[in-house]
Amino acid sequence: MRKMLSYACLIGLVLLMAAPVSAQISAGPGGVNFDEAGKINPASKDFHTNDGVLTIAYVTHTAGNGFFNPCYVGATTAAQAFTAMGLPVNILRLGPPDAADNIPATIAIINQVLTDPKLDALAITTPQVGAYEDIINKAFELGIPVATFNSFDPTIPFRSQISHTGQSSSAAAIGGEGIVKCLLDKGVDKGVVIMPNSTTLGNVEVNERVQYAAKAIREGLEKAGVTGITVDDGQGIGVDVRPTTADATQDIINLIESTPDIVGLFGPNGAITPAVGNAVRSTATKDQICSYGFDLGPAQLDLISTGDLDGALGQQPYLQGFWPVAQLILQIDRGVSAGNLDTLAEVVTQENLARFQEIVKTRFTN
Numbered sequence: 001m002r003k004m005l006s007y008a009c010l011i012g013l014v015l016l017m018a019a020p021v022s023a024q025i026s027a028g029p030g031g032v033n034f035d036e037a038g039k040i041n042p043a044s045k046d047f048h049t050n051d052g053v054l055t056i057a058y059v060t061h062t063a064g065n066g067f068f069n070p071c072y073v074g075a076t077t078a079a080q081a082f083t084a085m086g087l088p089v090n091i092l093r094l095g096p097p098d099a100a101d102n103i104p105a106t107i108a109i110i111n112q113v114l115t116d117p118k119l120d121a122l123a124i125t126t127p128q129v130g131a132y133e134d135i136i137n138k139a140f141e142l143g144i145p146v147a148t149f150n151s152f153d154p155t156i157p158f159r160s161q162i163s164h165t166g167q168s169s170s171a172a173a174i175g176g177e178g179i180v181k182c183l184l185d186k187g188v189d190k191g192v193v194i195m196p197n198s199t200t201l202g203n204v205e206v207n208e209r210v211q212y213a214a215k216a217i218r219e220g221l222e223k224a225g226v227t228g229i230t231v232d233d234g235q236g237i238g239v240d241v242r243p244t245t246a247d248a249t250q251d252i253i254n255l256i257e258s259t260p261d262i263v264g265l266f267g268p269n270g271a272i273t274p275a276v277g278n279a280v281r282s283t284a285t286k287d288q289i290c291s292y293g294f295d296l297g298p299a300q301l302d303l304i305s306t307g308d309l310d311g312a313l314g315q316q317p318y319l320q321g322f323w324p325v326a327q328l329i330l331q332i333d334r335g336v337s338a339g340n341l342d343t344l345a346e347v348v349t350q351e352n353l354a355r356f357q358e359i360v361k362t363r364f365t366n
Helices: 002-018 042-046 066-084 103-113 133-142 169-186 204-223 245-257 272-283 298-306 317-334 353-363
Strands: 054-059 089-094 121-124 146-149 163-166 190-194 228-232 262-267 290-294 311-314 346-348
Touching: 042 317, 054 066, 054 103, 054 317, 066 089, 066 317, 089 103, 089 317, 103 121, 103 133, 121 317, 133 146, 146 317, 163 317, 169 204, 169 262, 169 290, 169 311, 204 228, 204 262, 245 262, 245 272, 262 272, 272 290, 272 298, 298 311, 298 346, 298 353, 346 353
Parallel strands: 054 089, 054 121, 121 146, 146 163, 190 228, 190 262, 262 290, 290 311
Antiparallel strands: 311 346
């Protein structure tokens, strides 16, 4: 009897393994055919301009900074995907050629593109709070849907109707925690951590990163019982340095040389972070200074490889290109309401640098 039960169990197991885990579902209650329902609305290609193609302007505030390369790639991928599905999408990849933030030039580009009679939708960065009211009002007056990405302005009109894709500034706390770990691993118990930032640019998102990172450093040190290390964050948004990487490098070198007890540096954006690493390299202080920052351009990766920068946080910029464009298309084609996406953070140090570089080399995700 026991042997017969064993055979029966074995036969049942073989039959279970041979059968599909679940049947493919092609329709739902009410007779909804998923394949048919998943198709593009033929009328969507004539939205707004009625010319058979959706034209979406995708505008960054510093096209000369490699950070936005993956953004442009992601935006292009979204356009290609929907085009392949039968909805022709034309992406206008725009932005000032500067390597540092150029907000006046960006606003001029956006205002110019709003005069394009073929424009159907608009995706923009909004780094300077309060500077985009006229732009948003004009777009809505024209019936052009808008999405924002990368930098968040909570004050723009119709905010609840405009999706935002970007990294919360609170992610900077991860960099602050990295600095604390580095200091504790080195056995450092006194000195000062300096937070350089181009405060005159008025980029609220970047200023908030300084605040979150500084808070994380202070809390981490307190938790570890280290009372001899202070954090210099200026007036709460950083110690002012000039905005370009070259100028900021010299400014940070001056900070290092004038602060003998400096033990840490944090760079809050893609221009200041390479300057932090360059300054550490120029002053040969990588054994003395723990340094973290933002973005994962070639300069940051090179500095991480040599130990002149201990780590950097990626914003997953590919998503900041893909989702705003996809969201706008879904609003047009399906009437989907604006939905936000927090891209979180990818941390790169010497430990995972090689793997990261291999992925980025071929997939342009950062």
